Amino acid sequence: MNLDYIIPNNWSILEEGFDPQQVKASESLFSIGNGAMGQRANFEENYSGPTFQGSYIAGVYYPDKTKVGWWKNGYPEYFAKVLNAPSWIGINVSVNGESLDLHTCKAVEDFKRELNMKEGWLSRSFTATLPNDITVKVEAKRFLSLKRDELGVIHYAVTPLNTDAEITYQPYIDSGITNEDTNWDDKFWDTLKISKDGEKAFIEAKTMKTEFYTCTFMESQLFSNGKPIEVASKVEETDTTIAFSYTYKVAKGEAYTIHKFGGYTVDRNHDKNELITVASEVLKAAKSVGFSELLEEQKQAWAQIWDMADITIEGDVKAQQGIRFNIFHLNQTYLGTDKTLNIGPKGFTGEKYGGSTYWDTEAYCIPFYMATKDQSVARNLLAYRHNHLQKAIENAEKLGFKNGAALYPMVTMNGEECHNEWEITFEEIHRNGAIAFAIFNYYRFTNDYSYIPEMGLEVLIGIARFWHQRATFSADKNKYVILGVTGPNEYENNINNNFYTNYIAQWCIKYAAENIEKVEAEYSSDYTRIMNKAKLSKAEVQEWLEVANNMYFPFSETHNVYLQQDGFLDKELITVADLDKSQRPINQKWSWDRILRSPYIKQADTLQGMYFFEDQFSMEELERHFDFYEPFTVHESSLSPCVHSIQAAKLDRMEQAYTFYLRTSRLDLDDYNHEVHEGLHITSMAGTWMSIVEGFGGMRVKNNTLSFEPKIPQQWEGYSFKVNFRHQIITVSVNQNETRFELAGDEDLQILVHGKEITISPNNLVTV
Known part of the structure; x- marks a missing residue:
């Protein structure tokens, strides 16, 4: 396995070329989260090769009974498992009845994956030839909203390249989830109720023992060549899943697109009897705003974080x-x-x-x-x-x-x-x-x-x-x-x-x-x-x-x-x-x-x-x-x-x-x-x-005063960082010859640089 396959880039994590050996590593590296939930970078479509499926809800856990060879007094009763949560990202895709699965495709070309850190989204594109010889181009993009932290959004488009084709999207949610990591193979989730309301679907489930109540939800919109279309759905249910199928005849060279909205409402934040009601409101708001505007919100939220961090x-x-x-x-x-x-x-x-x-x-x-x-x-x-x-x-x-x-x-x-x-x-x-x-x-x-x-x-x-x-x-x-x-x-x-x-x-x-x-x-x-x-x-x-x-x-x-x-x-x-x-x-x-x-x-x-x-x-x-x-x-x-x-x-x-x-x-x-x-x-x-700010920047607090001893590796032309020190924001920029300090705020600030006292004033550049 090539461990050095991530392409160097200032703002993105990039992978080019599909290698089944790297799937699990990439699922980790390209993970996304928003503080309230997160997920490994699993494929939306079915993948039958080795994969580590993982979706997680902040604060939801299971007390897996301790497993040891010899019990000692004082042992903890349980090992808290970070719980693999019900999944909302799945979209089965079939082309003329043949399942799209990168593990079984005849060829996968132009595979690209990008985690855009500046704007907070994950994308993937590839061209695949299915066992039935139909070649399709696939483009997918998804993110977990920072502004609406119960919501995740997927844009998924398939374009047949060598023939007209009948394409079926089958978005689903699934609570039949197990942890990779379990002591006794316990069942961690109890599925309480599966329901739907129009094109919305909900699975209410609770964790065993800890009894966290959750609602996993989804709703989809469909487009042909970018224009909204109505496609009748077929519903399929099992004990732990609900899926809608949307089949559409797609001309060669035209894109058939699904926007899937999904996520979780949890009784950590809401009354457990209101989880579906809240989920419906989240979906209604997301659908009315639409994918593009939600993505714009995401970019702005990340811009705000990056401005400081x-x-x-x-x-x-x-x-x-x-x-x-x-x-x-x-x-x-x-x-x-x-x-x-x-x-x-x-x-x-x-x-x-x-x-x-x-x-x-x-x-x-x-x-x-x-x-x-x-x-x-x-x-x-x-x-x-x-x-x-x-x-x-x-x-x-x-x-x-x-x-x-x-x-x-x-x-x-x-x-x-x-x-x-x-x-x-x-x-x-x-x-x-x-x-x-x-x-x-x-x-x-x-x-x-x-x-x-x-x-x-x-x-x-x-x-x-x-x-x-x-x-x-x-x-x-x-x-x-x-x-x-x-x-x-x-x-x-x-x-x-x-x-x-x-x-x-x-x-x-x-x-x-x-x-x-x-x-x-x-x-x-x-x-x-x-x-x-x-x-x-x-x-x-x-x-x-x-x-x-x-x-x-x-x-x-x-x-x-x-x-x-x-x-x-x-x-x-x-x-x-x-x-x-x-x-x-x-x-x-x-x-x-x-x-x-x-x-x-x-x-x-x-x-x-x-x-x-x-x-x-x-x-x-x-x-x-x-x-x-x-x-x-x-x-x-x-x-x-x-x-x-x-x-x-x-x-x-x-x-x-x-x-x-x-x-x-x-x-x-x-x-x-x-x-x-x-x-x-x-x-x-x-x-x-800390390696940069305290190491190369030498930042400390000495005698109640912010202190710097800037140094720079010879491999770098320059570096800069910001710190919020007692409600005053200092920008430190270091190059091979000098260090510059800028202050945002209302008052002067005394700092130490290599042990010497220096006063920096708001909006006034100081060079050392």
């Missing part, structure tokens, strides 16, 4: 395509309009991982949404965790913690832990730290302290209590230790004193204590409410600080570095450069036993701590640790290259920073980890944005 790169098309692909999919997945949603690691592109919320949101995504949208979007993501605090306390109680200690889940849909690999669920507890860090990061960037007395302090208290209880006093070391953990490097399980975990635990406790004092001094009524609710005393806070101030950090005097964990130097320290290339990726070639004994690091671990807390380490320390750990890093996590790119840029290693940037930005486009067919790596895409 775009990053331009001059002189390097692959790098430009990579960053826009990442920004595009982040916005397709999450727009910040629904407070109950979060950013799933596969978004709407696949089912792997389950759940919709990981620590990725706090560690990687919040900076992107904070700087490219209004800060309220990031605040909603923080509020999401506060809303789940009680569940986090219950998660900790299941593992034997008490007194309001909170352990946030590794994977969740509703605040409950639903990840069931014990070495992750019980041991990868550093996730708690990322949630506290996001609170700090939000305040640092926005200067909005109000979140902390309103909600955040309760979260910080629960997290501090967890770390206090999770640490153990070692009489041998005369220090507090944290035993039996998995750090960000998941290629080490059940190790002791992971540096990153111990460091972030210490920081969380101190940060919680500091904010308790600040809230007491400045928000007395909130302080009283929170202390009463949490039943927290000053004596307890002192007990936490005893742990934090006496935390143990493994250190090697020989190498002059903090050790990733106590036993790291016991490993056979062979660098990745000396590892046989045929053994990569090791997670697909080696036994788990062999991986756990190896020195190989899946993603930044000790270096993740130095990324979060870089102000607390000198450049010399960062350099020493980077030089020690990066050579053992296999970067087999999507979250790895971005952190290394940022740190390489900070260390002025621009060639290395550029290589890591390309890897993070084109991780899926070039399928580095040979798994793109399963879906895209959505949350790590925010890391790509």
